[in-house]
Amino acid sequence: MRIGLTIGALALGLLGFQPAHAQSENAVIVFDASGSMWGQIDGVSKIEIARNVMGDLLRDWDPARHLGVVAYGHRQAGRCDDIETVIEVGPLDLESALSTINRLQPRGRTPLTDAVRMAAEDLSYEDKPATVILLSDGVETCNADPCALGRELAQRGVNFTAHVIGFDIAEGDRADLICLAESTGGLFLPADSAGELSSALTQVAAVRTVPEEPVTEEPPPPQIAEATLDAPDEAPAGAQISVAWTGREAGSDFITIVETGAAVGAYNDYARTSSGSPVTFLAPDAIGNYEVRYVEHGSNRTVASRPIKLIPVEATIDAPDEIPAGSQVTVHWTGPDNRSDYLTIVEAGAPEGSYNNYIRTATGNPVELLAPDGLGNYEIRYVVNQSGRTLVARPIKLIQVEATIDAPDEIPAGSQVTVHWTGPDNRSDYLTIVEAGAPEGSYNNYIRTATGNPVELLAPDGLGNYEIRYVVNQSGRTLVARPVRLAPVSGSVEALTAIVPGGRFQVAWEGPDNPSDYITIVAVGAPEGSYTEYARTRTGNPVQLRAPAEAGEYEIRYVINQSGRTLTSRTVTVGGMEVTLTVNGQVAPGGVVEVEWTGPGRFEDFIQIVPAGSADNAPPLRETRSTQGSPLQLFAPPQAGDFELRYRASDSGEVLARIPLPVGAAR
Numbered sequence: 001m002r003i004g005l006t007i008g009a010l011a012l013g014l015l016g017f018q019p020a021h022a023q024s025e026n027a028v029i030v031f032d033a034s035g036s037m038w039g040q041i042d043g044v045s046k047i048e049i050a051r052n053v054m055g056d057l058l059r060d061w062d063p064a065r066h067l068g069v070v071a072y073g074h075r076q077a078g079r080c081d082d083i084e085t086v087i088e089v090g091p092l093d094l095e096s097a098l099s100t101i102n103r104l105q106p107r108g109r110t111p112l113t114d115a116v117r118m119a120a121e122d123l124s125y126e127d128k129p130a131t132v133i134l135l136s137d138g139v140e141t142c143n144a145d146p147c148a149l150g151r152e153l154a155q156r157g158v159n160f161t162a163h164v165i166g167f168d169i170a171e172g173d174r175a176d177l178i179c180l181a182e183s184t185g186g187l188f189l190p191a192d193s194a195g196e197l198s199s200a201l202t203q204v205a206a207v208r209t210v211p212e213e214p215v216t217e218e219p220p221p222p223q224i225a226e227a228t229l230d231a232p233d234e235a236p237a238g239a240q241i242s243v244a245w246t247g248r249e250a251g252s253d254f255i256t257i258v259e260t261g262a263a264v265g266a267y268n269d270y271a272r273t274s275s276g277s278p279v280t281f282l283a284p285d286a287i288g289n290y291e292v293r294y295v296e297h298g299s300n301r302t303v304a305s306r307p308i309k310l311i312p313v314e315a316t317i318d319a320p321d322e323i324p325a326g327s328q329v330t331v332h333w334t335g336p337d338n339r340s341d342y343l344t345i346v347e348a349g350a351p352e353g354s355y356n357n358y359i360r361t362a363t364g365n366p367v368e369l370l371a372p373d374g375l376g377n378y379e380i381r382y383v384v385n386q387s388g389r390t391l392v393a394r395p396i397k398l399i400q401v402e403a404t405i406d407a408p409d410e411i412p413a414g415s416q417v418t419v420h421w422t423g424p425d426n427r428s429d430y431l432t433i434v435e436a437g438a439p440e441g442s443y444n445n446y447i448r449t450a451t452g453n454p455v456e457l458l459a460p461d462g463l464g465n466y467e468i469r470y471v472v473n474q475s476g477r478t479l480v481a482r483p484v485r486l487a488p489v490s491g492s493v494e495a496l497t498a499i500v501p502g503g504r505f506q507v508a509w510e511g512p513d514n515p516s517d518y519i520t521i522v523a524v525g526a527p528e529g530s531y532t533e534y535a536r537t538r539t540g541n542p543v544q545l546r547a548p549a550e551a552g553e554y555e556i557r558y559v560i561n562q563s564g565r566t567l568t569s570r571t572v573t574v575g576g577m578e579v580t581l582t583v584n585g586q587v588a589p590g591g592v593v594e595v596e597w598t599g600p601g602r603f604e605d606f607i608q609i610v611p612a613g614s615a616d617n618a619p620p621l622r623e624t625r626s627t628q629g630s631p632l633q634l635f636a637p638p639q640a641g642d643f644e645l646r647y648r649a650s651d652s653g654e655v656l657a658r659i660p661l662p663v664g665a666a667r
Helices: 007-014 046-059 094-103 112-122 146-156 175-183 194-206
Strands: 026-032 067-072 083-090 130-136 160-167 188-191 228-230 234-236 240-246 254-259 270-272 279-282 288-295 302-311 316-318 322-324 328-334 342-347 358-360 367-370 376-384 389-399 404-406 410-412 416-422 430-435 446-448 455-458 464-472 477-487 492-495 504-510 518-523 534-536 543-546 552-560 565-574 580-584 592-598 605-611 622-625 632-635 641-649 655-663
Touching (some): 026 046, 046 094, 067 094, 067 112, 083 094, 083 112, 112 130, 112 146, 112 160, 146 160, 146 175, 160 175, 160 194, 175 188, 188 194, 228 302, 240 254, 270 279, 316 376, 316 389, 328 342, 328 376, 358 367, 404 477, 416 430, 416 464, 430 455, 446 455, 492 552, 534 543, 580 641, 580 655, 592 605, 605 632
Parallel strands (some): 026 067, 130 160, 160 188, 234 302, 410 477
Antiparallel strands (some): 067 083, 240 279, 254 288, 288 302, 316 328, 342 358, 342 376, 376 389, 404 416, 430 464, 464 477, 504 543, 518 552, 552 565, 580 592, 605 622, 605 641, 641 655
16 A cells, blocks of 8 residues: 555554654655765755755754764765765754764765665664655666665555655656655655755655644544545546545545455545545555545544445557667557556566666657667566556567778877767767777767767777777667777977066967867976966967966976877976167157167067156056067157166066166267
8 A cells, every 4th residue: 555745644543543742753864975966056066065955954953853864875986885874863963963964975876775775774664654855966876776665665664755856867867766755655856956955855854744733631532524425436446536525624534445344544545635625546556346435533433435446447559569679669558647657668578567768658648668778579568656567568579780880990099080870879879989809888988879970089098909889878788899090199399489487478389189188388397297377279379378487497298188198398498588678879859769679579578668767567658569579669758858768578567678768868
């Protein structure tokens, strides 16, 4: 029988247990600390958002409600057993709990199913009401079935509920998590931002499956009242039933459906009379004689009942006799379309309840179903989600698919290569380049076949024998491989202008110009991969860099961005160079001043005339760029007097040379 979100109060009443004081069920939060939590939303890592929101939740936690926390993926990469109870179930120690949450560092995989099971066991869910709140940013990655676990916990638990918050999870990846919540009567809430995560956690934390009741010395005597029920004489097994009713106005009374003659207090799915008339609830996935009951809260007395017969339902599946392995197949179907029913493809004769990829019937008709990447006899099944029963199965054969790859025999290491391909183009299939003989499932840079044909694939920055592979993403199987040899590449760098401390200079380069390759200047002997000021090769040739502020010996390097490898380098000297200024002839007011100079001659540098004794940053009376060459000309001030001629570096503002410039007097 199914236990719903608000069944806790009902279950207590049915067992004849009425506490003298308010009772709240214990809870455990399952916290995702897998490696994907380092992903970012609006520039902030998801782990940081989750820690902050958890902190707010814990600060407002009801001190009367015991809490525990189970974390996964926080200790080791690649381990499916990396699950730990980091806070034991008990009264909340706020400061200790905050410290524990803030220490969690995302590292590993997402074994969320086993983590929920551990949380349920921490709560002794088979003996007492229990709530698990799962916060996950990804789907199960450890070959487990959260949907099946939800059904198991709901069946075995006294009153077990799992709420699930899907943090930044794509809509297409939510099905299993929705099923985990729904099968236990819990909520599934998506959250794509810090605000939505805070709202979702607050909402599920406020849900009580064992509602608080006022303290009374003695329970009030039950109110006797008659009721009527209006329901169909028969209904399909597993279907939604609508029942109109009249009777008491006690909001905690409920209407349910049970086998004919079931004991007082028995129930399956139900609806509170507080929701109005008519009510709807889910019929069991069974056949035979049942009865709809109006049940009085507290006494569990059946106030009214009405017989109903659950009849068989039929379904059909229409699909091709055979399809390529791993491909999408269009499936037409008929059936009851009960809540969360689904279609799946499994090996012929697979045990009841088995599934591979699946799609809910609520998606529409027809549906597009992804076949397994296998060969041989399979069957498409219509499965009633409530019971896991196969309503109808349709045989289908999965056949071999072929692929081809066309690419050059040899390409430069680290370069882009154009690859023509044929193949099934299944969802998320991809092309990659790996070392020849690399294990199945290996990959380096890759590109999805959905990108188009041909594709541009980035080769590794390595040398020797490699192969381009077409990989079926669903299974990681290599459909076809094409040998390719990665050949060495060469390059050069040369400074085109003088390099002065803190100044800009230009570098001409030759090289492969792979995506994001760059030119940088570093100290001589700096470790591989070091960089300071840099410019991407894609910005042009030459590129412009800023020199270090300190004089000395440096290297200009061409770096392959993909690997951090230095393709070529050149040693240069960064240091002061002699800067001189000479004025030819006498300078008359308003006349032409002819200046010869030596110096870096960068675009940012200026030759300036200022009043004698002016500050270094004083605005010039006259100026021109050094890039006009030497000699260059500029006009003298219109009045006679003492002035100064300067060579000024525009980027640093430093005056590199100065000489007096009398105007109107002989030199």
